[in-house]
Amino acid sequence: MTELAPSKKALVAQPGEKGIDPRGPRFGAGITAVLLLVVLAVGLLDGFDLPSGVGARILRPEFLILALVVVLFAWGAFAGIRRHPYGRFFAAAIRPRLTAPSHLESPKPPTFAQTIGFVITAVALVLQIVGVPGGLLFLAAVAFVAAFLNSVFDYCFGCQVYVLLVRSGLLRSGARVRA
Amino acid sequence: MNPALVVILLVALLALATVAGLVGRSRAGRVKASGGSETVAVSELVPGESGGTAATLLQFSTEFCSTCGPTGVQLEKLATEFAGVRHVDVDITHRPDLARRFDILQSPTTLVLDGDGAIRARIGGSPRLADLRTRLAGLVAVGARTAGTAAPATTTAPTTREAS
Numbered sequence: 001m002t003e004l005a006p007s008k009k010a011l012v013a014q015p016g017e018k019g020i021d022p023r024g025p026r027f028g029a030g031i032t033a034v035l036l037l038v039v040l041a042v043g044l045l046d047g048f049d050l051p052s053g054v055g056a057r058i059l060r061p062e063f064l065i066l067a068l069v070v071v072l073f074a075w076g077a078f079a080g081i082r083r084h085p086y087g088r089f090f091a092a093a094i095r096p097r098l099t100a101p102s103h104l105e106s107p108k109p110p111t112f113a114q115t116i117g118f119v120i121t122a123v124a125l126v127l128q129i130v131g132v133p134g135g136l137l138f139l140a141a142v143a144f145v146a147a148f149l150n151s152v153f154d155y156c157f158g159c160q161v162y163v164l165l166v167r168s169g170l171l172r173s174g175a176r177v178r179a
Numbered sequence: 180m181n182p183a184l185v186v187i188l189l190v191a192l193l194a195l196a197t198v199a200g201l202v203g204r205s206r207a208g209r210v211k212a213s214g215g216s217e218t219v220a221v222s223e224l225v226p227g228e229s230g231g232t233a234a235t236l237l238q239f240s241t242e243f244c245s246t247c248g249p250t251g252v253q254l255e256k257l258a259t260e261f262a263g264v265r266h267v268d269v270d271i272t273h274r275p276d277l278a279r280r281f282d283i284l285q286s287p288t289t290l291v292l293d294g295d296g297a298i299r300a301r302i303g304g305s306p307r308l309a310d311l312r313t314r315l316a317g318l319v320a321v322g323a324r325t326a327g328t329a330a331p332a333t334t335t336a337p338t339t340r341e342a343s
Binding site: 044108110144145152164 | 184
């Protein structure tokens with residue numbers, strides 16, 4: 001085996017890190033996109049005017065469905081993409097019906113994408129609790145576009161957003177945290 | 180809100196996202212020419228590495244990038260097609276200084292350096308290999324002309340990358 005150049009060693013999969021089928025996260029993002037579209041439809045039908053009570057704002061159907069999406073994002077972000085229910089369903093029921101993938105990918109990028117999704121949708125819930133009109137719907141729309149691009153166009157958030165976060169200095173201290 | 184209006188808004192959002200996806204796809208991987216006024220010393224950037232005598236494919240990657248690995252394999256293979264061309268992959272996950280210095284907005288970003296280390300082209304995303312091959316052939320031809328002889332083939336990088 002050829003000794004790798006120093007610049008390339010960092011990018012080789014860590015020992016024990018197993019690659020995943022790249023189609024799995026795209027499948028999951030598709031389900032997420034549909035759920036977010038339901039949130040938007042229900043929320044728009046309810047309108048931008050929010051009830052004055054916090055309890056009533058939390059009990060709005062768009063809040064409850066989005067809360068489910070937040071829990072699913074948190075699952076992927078904190079437990080890892082492979083332990084996510086969509087990932088498990090894909091591995092158990094869908095992948096056996098597909099041909100072998102052309103290559104396997106690191107689970108880190110989709111796990112990072114789940115973290116971004118978690119932050120956006122969690123902030124959306126907070127805006128609704130605080131009572132910002134249209135806040136939940138705006139961020140749900142942002143999250144929908146992201147999930148849609150991820151699923152349909154194979155857009156990779158780790159590729160784009162991570163570099164921007166590092167450059168902005170937001171991730172400087174947390175940069176050494178391993179996903 | 181009126182249900183018909185809701186449907187219109189949702190269809191508009193879907194159309195917007197589709198257009199964004201199509202525009203992004205049409206832009207990704209294009210080989211964009213650079214002036215060549217800025218030079219990069221590969222050995223300074225990555226201790227223990229060196230650029231190719233004719234050209235270098237300098238790839239910047241991060242750990243959170245799913246297309247970086249496959250791109251690295253493709254560029255490594257492409258480099259072996261030419262004498263004097265090397266592929267060097269730099270992990271900028273913990274190097275915001277490099278991201279700022281080369282104005283990197285996405286990973287992978289690949290810089291095409293000539294034999295003197297001058298930046299000749301820049302590629303954002305997974306490169307279009309046919310275009311990149313043409314560009315490299317040009318650089319290798321120029322390198323061979325200025326050197327008077329064909330560049331030695333011994334500088335090509337190893338073909339294998341760990342697949343385990």
